[in-house]
Amino acid sequence: MKTRDLAYIALFAAIVAVLGQLPAVPVPGIPVPITAQTLGVMLAGSVLGAKRGGLALLLFLAVVAMGAPLLASGSGGLGVFVGPTAGYLYSWPVAAFVIGWLTERFWRRLNLAWALVANLLGGIVVIYAIGIPFTSLYADVPLSVSATGSLAFIPGDVVKAVAASVVAVAVRRAYPVIELPGRRATAG
Amino acid sequence: MLSLYAPGTSPVHRTRAGLKLAALAALGTGLFALPRIEVVAAALVGVLVAGLVVARLPARALWAQVRPVWLLLAALFGVHLLVTDALTGTVTVLRLLTLVLAAAVVTATTRVTALVAVVEWLLRPLEVVGVRPARVGLMVAMTLRFIPVVAERAARIREAQAARGASGMRLGLLVPLLIQVLQLASTLGEALDARGADDVPARRPRRA
Incomplete structure (x- = not known):
C-alpha cells in the first residue's frame, strides 16, 4: 500500500467525522437520531473500494475509541463500543468493504443503478444484518423488537444510498480512485 | 475539544493502558458470564469508586458518556418489563x-498516545503479513488534521456556490x-514520500 493510499484512508475517516457534526434529525419515540454518518460509510466504499474503504472506517472507529468525540451524538471513547447499539458501529467497516467490493465488480459499467445496488446491499442490508441481531443478543430483547426499532431509519437510509450513488458516479467520472487490477501495470 | 482525556496522577491514571x-474486556466478559444482580451491582459500585473516588474524575465527565445512551x-428497561x-x-x-x-x-x-501504543502492540503479530504498526500513529494524526481541512473546504465551496446564486444543494x-480533498490527500501522500515515508524499514533498525 502506497503512502497516497494511507492519506486517502485517513481522509475518508475524517469525512465520516465531519458528516457526524452535521445537525442530526431526531426521530420521535426513538432515542437514536438519523445522521449523515452512514453517508460517509457509503462514500468511503464507493469511492475508495473494498480494502481502503473498510480500512478508512476501521481507522475512524479507532480514533473514536481513542477518545475523540466524533460520533454524531458528540460521543466517543470506549463507551460507545459497549453500548446496546454498538453493533451498528461494528458493521460500518464491513459495510464499507462490501460496498467497495461490489463497486469494484461493477466498476467498468458503473452507473447510477449499479451504484445504488452496491449502496443498498452494503449500506443498508449489511448494517442491519449486523446491528439488529447484536442489539437483540446484547440487550436480551427479542429480534422482532430490535428490528421494529430500526424500521424508522430505512427511509433515511434509502435517501442516503441514492445520494451516495449519485456522488459516486460523478466522482468516478472526474477523479477515479479505484483502479482495475489489469490496468495497474504502469503504477508502482 | 478533540479528546475526552482528563489529566491526572491517580493510580488509575498511572495504570498501564494495556492493563x-x-x-x-475482562469486566465485559465477566458481566455476561454471570448475569446476576449482586455481581452487576458490585461491579457498578466498583467502577464508580474507581472513577469518582480513586481517579477523582468530575461526575460530568462520566455523565457526558452516559447521556447519549440513557x-x-x-427504553430497554420498558421492553424488558413487557x-x-x-x-x-x-x-x-x-x-x-x-x-x-x-x-x-x-x-x-x-x-491518546498510550492507546495508540497499545493498538500498535496489538497489530505487531500482523507484521508478518505486511502490516506496519508504526503507521497507526501517522494515520491517526492525519485523520485529526484532515477534519478541520474538510470542514473548511466545504464552507468555502458553499460560499462560492451561494455567490453564484445556488442554495441548499447538498x-x-x-x-x-x-474531488478537492482527494487531490489534497494525493498531494500529501507524494509530499510524505518525498520525505521518506515510503522507505521500507530494515528488519532491525540500522544507522546509516
Whole structure:
C-alpha cells in the first residue's frame, strides 16, 4: 500500500467525522437520531473500494475509541463500543468493504443503478444484518423488537444510498480512485 | 475539544493502558458470564469508586458518556418489563450502564498516545503479513488534521456556490468537495514520500 493510499484512508475517516457534526434529525419515540454518518460509510466504499474503504472506517472507529468525540451524538471513547447499539458501529467497516467490493465488480459499467445496488446491499442490508441481531443478543430483547426499532431509519437510509450513488458516479467520472487490477501495470 | 482525556496522577491514571483495556474486556466478559444482580451491582459500585473516588474524575465527565445512551437504556428497561420481568431488565440495563461507565473511566484516564501504543502492540503479530504498526500513529494524526481541512473546504465551496446564486444543494456540494480533498490527500501522500515515508524499514533498525 502506497503512502497516497494511507492519506486517502485517513481522509475518508475524517469525512465520516465531519458528516457526524452535521445537525442530526431526531426521530420521535426513538432515542437514536438519523445522521449523515452512514453517508460517509457509503462514500468511503464507493469511492475508495473494498480494502481502503473498510480500512478508512476501521481507522475512524479507532480514533473514536481513542477518545475523540466524533460520533454524531458528540460521543466517543470506549463507551460507545459497549453500548446496546454498538453493533451498528461494528458493521460500518464491513459495510464499507462490501460496498467497495461490489463497486469494484461493477466498476467498468458503473452507473447510477449499479451504484445504488452496491449502496443498498452494503449500506443498508449489511448494517442491519449486523446491528439488529447484536442489539437483540446484547440487550436480551427479542429480534422482532430490535428490528421494529430500526424500521424508522430505512427511509433515511434509502435517501442516503441514492445520494451516495449519485456522488459516486460523478466522482468516478472526474477523479477515479479505484483502479482495475489489469490496468495497474504502469503504477508502482 | 478533540479528546475526552482528563489529566491526572491517580493510580488509575498511572495504570498501564494495556492493563486497563484488558480489565475492561475482562469486566465485559465477566458481566455476561454471570448475569446476576449482586455481581452487576458490585461491579457498578466498583467502577464508580474507581472513577469518582480513586481517579477523582468530575461526575460530568462520566455523565457526558452516559447521556447519549440513557434514553436507550430506559427504553430497554420498558421492553424488558413487557417481555421478561423487572429483575432481568434491571440486570441487563445495569450491566450496560456499568460497561459504558467503565469504558468512560478508561477513556478519561488514558492518554491518546498510550492507546495508540497499545493498538500498535496489538497489530505487531500482523507484521508478518505486511502490516506496519508504526503507521497507526501517522494515520491517526492525519485523520485529526484532515477534519478541520474538510470542514473548511466545504464552507468555502458553499460560499462560492451561494455567490453564484445556488442554495441548499447538498449533493452539488459533495462532488466538488470530494474531488478537492482527494487531490489534497494525493498531494500529501507524494509530499510524505518525498520525505521518506515510503522507505521500507530494515528488519532491525540500522544507522546509516
